[in-house]
Amino acid sequence: MSSELICNDVINSALRAHASWQGREQVRLAPALVYQRHGTFSSEPDILYKKDLFIPKRGTPAMDMNIVDILKSRNNWINRIGCIKEIFPESSLLVLQKLSGLEPIIANEYMLHEAGHFLAYDVCAKQREGYFSVMGKTAWPLVYLEELRADLNSFGFAVQLLEPEKATQIFLYNMMLRFGVHRQGIVQEQQAPYGLVPYLLFHLLQDFGFLSICQQHGRSSFKFVSLETDQLIAIMRACARHAEQELNGPELTKTTSLERAIVAAKYVRNRLDDTAMAKLYGLVMNQPATMLAAEKP
Secondary structure, three states: OHHHOOOHHHHHHHHHHOOOEOOOOOOOEEEEOOOOOOOHHHHOOOOEEOHHHOOOOOOOOOOOOEEEEHHHHHHHHHHHHHHHHHHOOOOHHHHHHHOOOHHHHHHHHHHHHHHHHOEOOOHHHHHHOOOOEEOOEEOHHHHHHHHHHHHHHHHHHHHHHOOHHHHHHHHHHHHHHHHHHHHHHHHHHOOOOOOOHHHHHHHHHHHOOOEEEEEEOOEEEEEEOOOOHHHHHHHHHHHHHHHHHHHHHHHHOOOOHHHHHHHHHHHHHHHHOOHHHHHHHHHHHOOOHHHHHOOOO
16 A cells, blocks of 8 residues: 555645745644554544544653544545445446555545645634634534635645546545535434535535536436546636635635635635535435525534
8 A cells, every 4th residue: 555655744745835824733643553442432433533633651762643544534434435326327337446555545645635724814823813613612614614625625636646547536425425424414314524625625526516416316416527637627726726726715805804704704705605516415315405594504
């Protein structure tokens, strides 16, 4: 697996060279093949083990970087394949074929996503300055938008650092992750695990004309306009440009955390006010529009 991985040095070199990097944060992340887990590690689905949450035993070194549990993520993926097939019935077989050899794809997607958080007004600065909190309460729409921003930024890095076929694997895996996990949570647990992230992604891909809604066997599903490599690369570049123009850039034009949060909240609100799009999304994801409306900032 290691020969196919994007390492910290490579992603940080790309991060430092990016016009929107502000000279602060860099990626410190290690993918790991974990074969045994105990306690919370075995029961929680989260695959990221953050170094800041672990206190070392006396006389032992602290973790110096976050760890991504690749095999846990792969097992989670296997459990959601049924949901992926439900929402992408026409293209799931081809997508799953393209995503064979999943471990390096998982590792690279997480590495690229992490870098996406560190462009422009980076996530660490947002946390320090209270960007995600309004009157002491978490502003979840801003959290969800930050996740989308990292995703979109990551697609630009993927195109830059990987061969075209491998770059498109990052994009396809991300979409299957966002839509598949969300659908699984709604159907099986009546929860929306990714909040607004899948809807915001859906809205953008609909605007680009890349994702459409079709009817099959009496139910609504998603359909890709194309899965050709050049078309996927073009969409990935368009997503990265959108992040620069609509998210990274506008935030940097403001000077205070509150002003920047207002810019982001308007972005989310404009898309939630698109009731026609919300209805289409709900038909596929089995998520009532009222659940989306409740997230309005």
